Amino acid sequence: MICPCSRLPVAALEKARTMLVPRFFVAVLVTCLLIFERCSNVNGTATQLNDDNVDMTLGSHEIVLVNFYADWCRFSNNLMPIFDNAAAKVREAFPEPGRVVLAKVDCDRESNLATKYHITKFPTLKIIRNGVPLKKEYRGKRSEEAFVEFIKKQLEDPIIEFQHIANLTNLDDKKRSVIGYFTSKDTPEYQILSRVAGNLKDDCQFHVGFGLCSEEKCDITEHLKLLDASREMHPPGQSIVVFRPDKAISNENDETYHGSLLNYEELNKWAYSKCIPLVREITFENAEELTEEGLPFLILFYDPKSDSITVKQFKDIVAKFMEDDKKRINFLIANGHDFQHPLHHLGKSIKDLPLIAIDSFRHMYLFPENPIDLTNLNVNRLKQFIEDLHSGKLHREFHYGVEAQAPSIDTEKTPTTPPESTFKKLAPSKNRYTLLRDEL
Numbered sequence: 524m525i526c527p528c529s530r531l532p533v534a535a536l537e538k539a540r541t542m543l544v545p546r547f548f549v550a551v552l553v554t555c556l557l558i559f560e561r562c563s564n565v566n567g568t569a570t571q572l573n574d575d576n577v578d579m580t581l582g583s584h585e586i587v588l589v590n591f592y593a594d595w596c597r598f599s600n601n602l603m604p605i606f607d608n609a610a611a612k613v614r615e616a617f618p619e620p621g622r623v624v625l626a627k628v629d630c631d632r633e634s635n636l637a638t639k640y641h642i643t644k645f646p647t648l649k650i651i652r653n654g655v656p657l658k659k660e661y662r663g664k665r666s667e668e669a670f671v672e673f674i675k676k677q678l679e680d681p682i683i684e685f686q687h688i689a690n691l692t693n694l695d696d697k698k699r700s701v702i703g704y705f706t707s708k709d710t711p712e713y714q715i716l717s718r719v720a721g722n723l724k725d726d727c728q729f730h731v732g733f734g735l736c737s738e739e740k741c742d743i744t745e746h747l748k749l750l751d752a753s754r755e756m757h758p759p760g761q762s763i764v765v766f767r768p769d770k771a772i773s774n775e776n777d778e779t780y781h782g783s784l785l786n787y788e789e790l791n792k793w794a795y796s797k798c799i800p801l802v803r804e805i806t807f808e809n810a811e812e813l814t815e816e817g818l819p820f821l822i823l824f825y826d827p828k829s830d831s832i833t834v835k836q837f838k839d840i841v842a843k844f845m846e847d848d849k850k851r852i853n854f855l856i857a858n859g860h861d862f863q864h865p866l867h868h869l870g871k872s873i874k875d876l877p878l879i880a881i882d883s884f885r886h887m888y889l890f891p892e893n894p895i896d897l898t899n900l901n902v903n904r905l906k907q908f909i910e911d912l913h914s915g916k917l918h919r920e921f922h923y924g925v926e927a928q929a930p931s932i933d934t935e936k937t938p939t940t941p942p943e944s945t946f947k948k949l950a951p952s953k954n955r956y957t958l959l960r961d962e963l
Contacts, residue, residue, distance in 0.1 A: 609670035681724035727798035810949035
């Protein structure tokens, strides 16, 4: 098979794309690159990325799933044939140019790309949407079928269209939502929100209505009143985006976006700040991702079957008094029924909830007040609990008693044994990755 673009350097395409040339010519070049990509993958393997083709490949596809690997890593070698076969199946299932491609990066040969994308373990699977890396990696099952199914879900429209304002009364109040009003799907404002929704589809629900208001029919203020989103006046027919919090588990209020709907970066930043709260819930699905952030966990264990107030109180306390600590600790809530094992390590059970503990990935430390009464909580004491972790005081007291210093060698005092961390076991698995810090 002869490829019509096989002799055209990819670097030349990238250079031409940035030049002031007619749009038609640029479109021809991009199409040529896509043909070149397919010609270079007639053997069914994933697209090999390098400095010459990475920007064009990532920028010209809606979804790119990239396998960052190293030839000396046995986990990379185990994954490679599976990933290559999945690339062929994805290419067959989604043949439209510019939709999706599975790609790979040899991190030894392309060390600058490994550095650029902060690769710390092999193999790492990153999702690039419309040229922008998502914060979440692919952490699902590593099989051909699982990769194909993942791509299918990624290509699903993340936005749910509603036909009437009454449809919004039935939204899940345990999930965070972004709600938009647009005159039609053809507006550039909607296209930008659609890109944002693709980035945050796992963190927020996105609902959009079209043509609900016109100057003759109604004032959009009436819709906002029903949403409790804003009392400010908005011109009839104006596009608008509103955030609705998870009111069943938070005391946050609805908020209208006041920035430019034509500014992708601005809207994406605002939506990210709303969809990903200061206090998150840890689950078995996201535990690996949270541990990789490297911050100790301050966890409220609660019983969702009998307690709907404690989580709201905890979120309020963190937002009002502890936001400055977010760079050195992760504030989390945990369903006590799902995480009974760490409770058992602390000598507690469901009947002892709610309670607060710190997991340092070495030991777990139980907050002295348990079960905790957040209505009468001494916030300064909780802040001191965090400070004592970072100063090492919690560790010393676990081993040598309250307010004690490390004993001298000739002491006869027997150290205690603190509960081991449970959540460190949910960190990246050594049976699944080669971690750089272990290899170097």
